[in-house]
Amino acid sequence: MSATPASVTTGASPRRARRLPRWSLPTLGFLGLAAAVALPWLVNGYVIALAATALVMAVLAMSAQLLVGWAGLSPLGQAGYLVVGAYMAARVATLTDLGPVQVLAATAAGAVAAAVTGSLAVRARGIPFLMVTFGLGELVHAAANQWAPGGSEGTHTAPVAALPGLPAMVRPGWVYLYVLACVLVIGAAVAVLVRTRFALLLRAVAAHEPRVQAAGHHTGRLLLAAYTIAGGIAGAAGALAIAVTRYVSPADAAMGVSALALAAALIGSGSMLGAGAGAVLLVAARDWVSGLLGGHGPTLLGLCFLLLAYLPRLRQASRTLRLPRRRT
Amino acid sequence: MGLNVLVNPYTMTALDGVAYGLLLFTIAAGLTLIVGVAGVFSMAHGTLYLAGAYLAWYLADGGWTGLALALAAAVVVGAVGGAGLAAVVRPLVDRPLGQVLATLGIAYLGADQFNQVFGAEPRSVDPPRAVAGSVALGDYQYPIYRLLFIAIGLVLVVGLFWLVERSRAGAVVRAVVADPGMAAATGLRTSAVRVGVLVGGGVLAVGAGVLGAPVIGPSPGVDTTVLAYSLIVCVVGGLGSIRGALLAALGVGQILTLGVALVPGVAAFILAAAMLVALTVRHRAALPGQPA
Amino acid sequence: MTPQQTPGRSRWRLVVAVALLAAVTACTGSSLGGADNSDEEIRIGLIVPKSGPYKSVGDDQVAGFRLALEKLGGELGGRPVKVIEADEGDGKATALASARKLIEQDKVLALVGGATADTVQTVYPLLKESGVPLIGIGGRPSTVEDPSYLWSTSWLSQETGAAIAGHLRETVGDGRVWVIGPDYIGGHDQINGFVDAFREAGGELANPGGEPAWTPWAPTPTTEFSPYLTKIKDSDAVAVYTFYAGTSAVEFVKQYRQYGVDVPLYASGFLTEGAPLAALGEQAEGIYTSLNYSTTLDNAANRDFVRRYSAANDGQLPNLFHVSAWDAVLVLDQAVTETLRGSEAVPTAGAAPASPPAGAEETGEVTSESLTAALSRIGSIDSPRGAWQFGPTNHTPVQAYYLREVAQDGQVWVNRTVQTLTTLGS
Known part of the structure; x- marks a missing residue:
């Protein structure tokens, strides 16, 4: 490998970035993909189920990242739209066990819910936005407890079939592969989205809203559109969630889930892949490591959050998010 | 006597609402100062309350010495907690999200540690025997301690108002809130003020825990509940406003008692809806700016 | 100032995360082999709340379970037992993950636990899929379509x-x-x-x-x-x-x-x-x-149970959660004994589409299937609450209420x- 590693960056030459051969990144990406696909044959069912859960959280993290990294808004209520999507998928599951149909229905439900509640949410910025989304998430939680089928005990759903004609998937390995496929599709769609002009406008709004307004754009509508799309992605995550756990309950809308998605988005500091990776890491910490430690999941998650708060990366993400009085 | 006309299930419930509301005010006053004045978005406030409640449980001995001891311990723990919060948040001055994450992390850690140390059972705290009984109001009985708590709450309200509006310390705090740059230019130590507010808010929260333990006792999950209610009160009342926190807390107290009696099942929604309405209607006013 | 995008670093992170995950999971053993307990030891998974609002119930359940096991000398039906504990949390995602871990990674023969009906609900499909029975010792949903793999020592x-x-x-x-x-x-x-x-x-x-x-x-x-x-x-x-x-x-x-x-x-x-x-x-x-229980019940089993518990816990008194877990040990003991005695496996009553295969039952090989079959054959349990046995419809105890x-x-x-x-x- 003829990599030319730069000398340890000193203050003197900040521009000497690390240079790797051009083929290294795509190759590593391909290897990573191959590893992900081969996972079911390498590990046992428990770890595969964890991996599938991590992927679902990665999708939720992407939905949060659209708002954090692009629109400059920090949502603490994306789990609410995940639950809306999950219940919609559970509903559709009684009609058909085709996974992709459920995902589409859930995406639509999540988007609609986000559009309706977003008109309230996008009036705020910064910390008030955080609070509003927190309130909305709690509202969904309460509503699900009151009115969703199964109430606070939740409902079970039937196994999902990936394609018409295939039998419903029961083994966790197949479910994982299905979720992986869906996540790749969603990831591709998101990758296209963040390269559009719309995404650029969102970045501009995050940087300096009055300037964008002066340029003639209706920033409220732009943010609402972003919020709606994020809600749709969260809804899709909900459909995938019930494919994995075959169970949905109001507790899935708890603040802890939204906090995890937000934290993952922050780890990712402005990139979708980073948000996904962050979600994988946090789920590994919360579920897998706490499984080893025998039940101190909250402590571990707390430590993770504490550490994350100090990561210098966050400086970039939160610079786009100021307390209103400091906005210049 | 006219008392019998006044005293009926609804007024009894409303009286309870006042007690509950004042308890919420005591807790939320600390939070609104911390968020509005020190600019620290603290999700660990419920943890402070829980610490105070466990202190009360641990030191309660049925008499006044236990209570006094618990209050003294509350001041110490609150001061340490506030100072700790200041230290934790210091590198995160301009990063509200970092503050949310850090304080959330502390809250998770604290909850788990409380479980470890005090066990996961719900605990019941009794006030000193002298005030543990009930007094007859018309045909009904009312716990003496809650009446006492209303009195304490009112004293606290007056005290806080005086502190913020009439005292020099309050003037300094208001100056730092209104324009930190100018305040610093006139020689005020803004960082010291910030730490002072954090310490004061911490002491208020832990003290509220000690005094409020007979009403909202220590048990797992109380920190989340208390945090949620405090946040709602702060948001509806306006961040940094003591007056707003008082009105909002009384309102929330009534919703949680009278509202539950009149329209059960909907009370939870009313709370969430009130918060959302307040946020959207007044989101510009939800800026830290008016301390009282 | 626009947020910096760092795609290179993030791609690295994803690769590192995946690699780390793969490396670490490789260490956990990648066998796809079936559950076999050909060695003498019987592995039981104890799934109780170790965090969250029901933690105190979980602590009681573990205490009761371990106390009973101690009384039996750490053996069920004469075979040594290994108990693996896991956290059911609030009964939803955590419970499912823990149940999966116990069944697929730790390869337990049977699950014991479930403080709340939520946990039983969440774990229920997994039981059918994997053929592992759950001895429920806490709340459970009042109606379950097919209770073949669900046996409760608690109550409705x-x-x-x-x-x-x-x-x-x-x-x-x-x-x-x-x-x-x-x-x-x-x-x-x-x-x-x-x-x-x-x-x-x-x-x-x-x-x-x-x-x-x-x-x-x-x-x-x-x-x-x-x-x-x-x-x-x-x-x-x-x-x-x-x-x-x-x-x-x-x-x-x-x-x-x-x-x-x-x-x-x-x-x-x-x-x-x-x-x-x-x-x-x-x-x-x-x-x-x-x-269905009180510490003052006057029967030999209860006197023994309360005496043991108080001696081990500073004079404190037990409660119903201890008893349910204690009884789970008695149930398992009888079930293992019954399995070892060996007889043709009879599929359990009720429409069970995935009835346990009539496979490894000759001469009492202890597997999840044979254990499940044996559960339907055990008789009355001499419990501190009084004698009871499993009801045929819901597999809950037919017991006295006081x-x-x-x-x-x-x-x-x-x-x-x-x-x-x-x-x-x-």
């Missing part, structure tokens, strides 16, 4: 209320009873169990509208009962029936006393079982409750057994 939520309804009807005669409970499925089951039986016996509710009062449960269970207590005082009720557990139970009784409601209080036993009684002490005096009164026994507050109410179970 409706039973506590149904047991006492007849007695209460006799006690109050024509008087009316005020009924109040928490507004969630568990609370509904408990209260409706009472209300249905009470109405059938000819009783009437004193609530306005004739329907039970439901107190808010979501987003958090309410602890402010004064609105209801003042209504109770205003009404003509001659008795109050309720169900609460945990913190709500403590606050309800406290406020019941503080607001001077002097109507006799009857309740489902959970109001004064374990932690709430310890917290309330004198304030709970005189409350009548209905439950009327208990909170009274002082020396220095300690206990639920003193007043009489046996009835025997319920299916």
Whole structure:
């Protein structure tokens, strides 16, 4: 490998970035993909189920990242739209066990819910936005407890079939592969989205809203559109969630889930892949490591959050998010 | 006597609402100062309350010495907690999200540690025997301690108002809130003020825990509940406003008692809806700016 | 200032994360082999709450389980036992992950646990898929389509209320009873169990509208009962029936006393079982409750059980959760003995589409299938609560329910057994 590693960056030459051969990144990406696909044959069912859960959280993290990294808004209520999507998928599951149909229905439900509640949410910025989304998430939680089928005990759903004609998937390995496929599709769609002009406008709004307004754009509508799309992605995550756990309950809308998605988005500091990776890491910490430690999941998650708060990366993400009085 | 006309299930419930509301005010006053004045978005406030409640449980001995001891311990723990919060948040001055994450992390850690140390059972705290009984109001009985708590709450309200509006310390705090740059230019130590507010808010929260333990006792999950209610009160009342926190807390107290009696099942929604309405209607006013 | 995008670094992170995950999971063993316990040891998975609102129940369950195992010398049916514990958390995602871990990674023969109906609900599909039975020792949903793999040593939520309804009807005669409970499925089951039986016996509710009062449960269970207590005082009720557990139970009784409601209080036993009684002490005096256990029951098994527990726990008294877990050990012991004795496996009753294969049952090989089959054959369990056996329909105990009164026994507050109410179970 003829990599030319730069000398340890000193203050003197900040521009000497690390240079790797051009083929290294795509190759590593391909290897990573191959590893992900081969996972079911390498590990046992428990770890595969964890991996599938991590992927679902990665999708939720992407939905949060659209708002954090692009629109400059920090949502603490994306789990609410995940639950809306999950219940919609559970509903559709009684009609058909085709996974992709459920995902589409859930995406639509999540988007609609986000559009309706977003008109309230996008009036705020910064910390008030955080609070509003927190309130909305709690509202969904309460509503699900009151009115969703199964109430606070939740409902079970039937196994999902990936394609018409295939039998419903029961083994966790197949479910994982299905979720992986869906996540790749969603990831591709998101990758296209963040390269559009719309995404650029969102970045501009995050940087300096009055300037964008002066340029003639209706920033409220732009943010609402972003919020709606994020809600749709969260809804899709909900459909995938019930494919994995075959169970949905109001507790899935708890603040802890939204906090995890937000934290993952922050780890990712402005990139979708980073948000996904962050979600994988946090789920590994919360579920897998706490499984080893025998039940101190909250402590571990707390430590993770504490550490994350100090990561210098966050400086970039939160610079786009100021307390209103400091906005210049 | 006219008392019998006044005293009926609804007024009894409303009286309870006042007690509950004042308890919420005591807790939320600390939070609104911390968020509005020190600019620290603290999700660990419920943890402070829980610490105070466990202190009360641990030191309660049925008499006044236990209570006094618990209050003294509350001041110490609150001061340490506030100072700790200041230290934790210091590198995160301009990063509200970092503050949310850090304080959330502390809250998770604290909850788990409380479980470890005090066990996961719900605990019941009794006030000193002298005030543990009930007094007859018309045909009904009312716990003496809650009446006492209303009195304490009112004293606290007056005290806080005086502190913020009439005292020099309050003037300094208001100056730092209104324009930190100018305040610093006139020689005020803004960082010291910030730490002072954090310490004061911490002491208020832990003290509220000690005094409020007979009403909202220590048990797992109380920190989340208390945090949620405090946040709602702060948001509806306006961040940094003591007056707003008082009105909002009384309102929330009534919703949680009278509202539950009149329209059960909907009370939870009313709370969430009130918060959302307040946020959207007044989101510009939800800026830290008016301390009282 | 626009947020910097760092795609290179993020791609690295993803690759690193995946690689790390793969490396680490490779260490956990990648065998796709089936569950075989060809070595002597029997592995049992104990899934209880170790975090969250039900942690104290979980601690009690573990204590009861381990105490019984100690009594049997660490063996079930003569075979050494390895117990692997896992956290069911709030009964949802954590419970599923823990159950998966126990079944697929630790390859346990059977699961024991489930403090709440939520956990049983969540884990239920996994049981069928993997053929691993669950000995439920806590709450469970009242209806389960196919209980082949679910065997409970605990209770059905409706039973506590149904047991006492007849007695209460006799006690109050024509008087009316005020009924109040928490507004969630568990609370509904408990209260409706009472209300249905009470109405059938000819009783009437004193609530306005004739329907039970439901107190808010979501987003958090309410602890402010004064609105209801003042209504109770205003009404003509001659008795109050309720169900609460945990913190709500403590606050309800406290406020019941503080607001001077002097109507006799009857309740489902959970109001004064374990932690709430310890917290309330004198304030709970005189409350009548209905439950399938009491520490003052006078039978040999209970005397032995209470003696062992007190000796190991500083003189404290056990509660129903300890007993359910204790009984789970007795059940497993009998089931393993039955399996080792060996006989043709008979698929369990009920339409079980995935009936256990009539495979490894010759000469008593202990597998999940043979264990499940054996569970349907075991007889009566000599439990501290009295003798019981599994009911054929729901696989819950057919057991006696007792009327208990909170009274002082020396220095300690206990639920003193007043009489046996009835025997319920299916």
